[in-house]
Amino acid sequence: MSAEPRDYQRLDALAVQATVDRLTQRIRARFPDRNLSEVSQSLSGAIDELLLRPRARWYASLRVASRVAVVGLIAVLLIALVVLIGQAADDQQPGSVWQWVQIVESVINDIVFVSIAVFFLWQLPLRWERAHDLAALHKLRSLAHVIDMHQLTKDPDRLRSDFRPTSQSVDIHMTAGELSNYLDYCSEMLSLVGKTAALFAEHSQDNTVLQTVDSIEDLTSGMGREIWQKIALLPGRHPREIDAPSEATGYGA
Template identity: 40%
Template sequence: MRYRTLDPKLIIETAERLEERVAARFPDAGLRGVAAELVSLSRDLTKAAKALEAPIWWLRGIIVAIFVAGALMFLFVGTILPLSQADDAVQSVQSIEASINMIILAVLGFLALIRAEERIKRKRVFRQLHGLRSLIHVIDMHQLTKDPAALSANFKPTSHSPARITNAADLARYLDYCSEMLSITGKIAALFAQSVNDDVVIDGVNDIENLASNLSRKIWQKITLIESHPAAQPAPAPGPVSQAAPSPRRAPKR
C-alpha cells in the first residue's frame, strides 16, 4: 500500500527541496518567492485534504436526530391518532395513499440529508483548488518572458523589454524549475481526489492536472529550443596536436 497512495509528507519535502534549489541558483529572482509560496500552500492543502477524510460528525448527528424524529412522528400518526373512519373503503384508500406519500417524502428527505455531507466537502475542495489554480497561473506568468529568442545574436531588446536571461544553461534551468512547480501543484490537487471519493471532485482535480500539464508542455517546448541552440552546445574538446612527420632526407648528390 505504500506505493499506491500519495504521501503528503514527501510532496512537502519535494517542494521544500525545490525552493532551496531555486534560492541557490536564482536568489534575487521572483521565482524564489513563488517557490516559497508553493511550499506554504502545499503544507496548508495537505492538512485540508487530510481533514476531509474524517466524517462530519455534527452533520451526521443532525441526520440521525431528524430520522428518529420522523420515525416517531410516523408512528404517532399511524397508531395514536384515532382512525375509526378506516371502515369506509374510500377513506382507507386515502389513508394508505397518504402514508405512501409520507414514506416517499421521508426517504427523499433522508437521501438529501445524506448527500449534504458530500456537497459540503465538495465545496471545501473547490475552495482550496481555486487557490491552487491561481498559483499555477502565477508560475506561468514567471516563465512567460523567458524566451529562447533572447539567446540569438540578432535579438535586440527595446526600452520596454523585461530583463532577460542570456545564459542558455541558466535559462533552461529556470524553465525546468517552473515545470517542476507545475508538476507539484498537480500532485497536491490529487490529494483531494485521494481523500474525497466523489466524481465531481475527481473531475475538478483532473482539470487542475490538465492545466498544469498543458503549461508544462509549453515550457518543455522552450527547453527543447534552448538545447538545440548553438549557444547551448558544449565546446568541442581540443584534440591531440598532430606532429608533422619528418621529411625524408635526400641523398647527397655526388
C-alpha cells in the first residue's frame, strides 16, 4: 500500500507543532534552570488550542444554519408578496390604484428589511471566523513580545573584558557560547511564531486576517534580525557565521 502523498505547498499545523515541541526539549536540555522552555511550551499550547481543535465542525454548522435561515427568510418574503398581490388583484374597488401604491411601498420596505437580514446572516459565519482568528493572532503577537523580553537584557557587551558593571547591571550568568545558544533559541522561537501565524493564511481569504498575519511576520522578522545583530557581536563569533545559523534551522542541539 503506497503512502499518502504529502502536500509540500502548504504549511502543516502538526509539523509546526512538532518542531515547537522539539525546540522545547532542546531548550530544557541546555538550559534546565531557565524559563525560556516554558515560553516555547506556551507556543505549542497555542497551536494545539487555536489550530488543532475541531473548530471546522462548529464553523460548518453555523454556516449551514445561516444559509437555512437565509432561504427561510426569502421563502417567507415571496409567500407574503404573492398573498399580498393576490389580495390586491381580487379587490375591484374604485380606489384600488392607491392600494397598489401602498402595496408597492410595502413591498419595497419588506425587500429592504429582508435584504439587510439576509446580508447579516450570510456574513455571520465569516464574522465569527474572523473574530476567532484575530483573537488567536493577538495571542501570538503578545507571545512574540514575551520572547523578545527574554532576550532584551542579554547584551553581548557584558561579556567584553573591558565591561564595567554598575550597581544596576543585570548579570546574565552565561558564557559567550551559552548566550549564543540562548539567542539562537529565541530567534528560532520567533520564526516559529511567524510560521504559526502563517497557518491562518492557509484557510482564510479575509483581508483583515491576512494583514494581521503579515504584521506578525514583519514583527518577528524584525526581532530576529536584532537578535542576530547581538550574536554577531559576541566574543569569538565571526561575522560570516550569522549567514548560516545552525540553531535557527531547527536541527541544532
